[in-house]
Amino acid sequence: NAGVMQNPRHLVRRRGQEARLRCSPMKGHSHVYWYRQLPEEGLKFMVYLQKENIIDESGMPKERFSAEFPKEGPSILRIQQVVRGDSAAYFCASSPPSQGRETQYFGPGTRLLVL
């Protein structure tokens, strides 16, 4: 059973370009979470999605960032007009449908570098 998959693993963008990060959850998992990790810091929650629904986006910056989890295909985190401060590791996690406790399983991350 493959774990959470993210691609690309490394992404380099110039300021003003768009970054698209993809996440495929574990088989049978319908909940996806995105976190951002700045250098030497812990992970900060960004957004929680279920299929075709954004459940909690309280950690998402109000501008330039968006996320989706379509009925078919991976979850996408999109960052428009990237700036140097967006350089970070972006982690996706997934969990199964609600069973009272939903452990989140993390992918390997996408490391975004903005030049």
Next chain:
Amino acid sequence: GEDVEQSLFLSVREGDSSVINCTYTDSSSTYLYWYKQEPGAGLQLLTYIFSNMDMKQDQRLTVLLNKKDKHLSLRIADTQTGDSAIYFCAESSGDTGRRALTFGSGTRLQVQP
């Protein structure tokens, strides 16, 4: 808002026990987790504890929870060089509408041979 704090660094000798500490502020925390991150990798779930438990043991790992003081610790027995990594404490309220994990900044464990 919620806050989780950890000491930044711990150094131990191979074979000794390591104890990594964590404090949190959210009284409604229901689940508390320990994750391990090796360089350039994602987070690996090590163990978790439910808030109505005081202790959980899993092979070399022992988790202690003092709910009154909002203090969580992870003890690694017989620490090995392969245990060198960053260890993150995380908490969640378990609320179905808000499942975000709140992480500490991580404790870097260095194991010396």
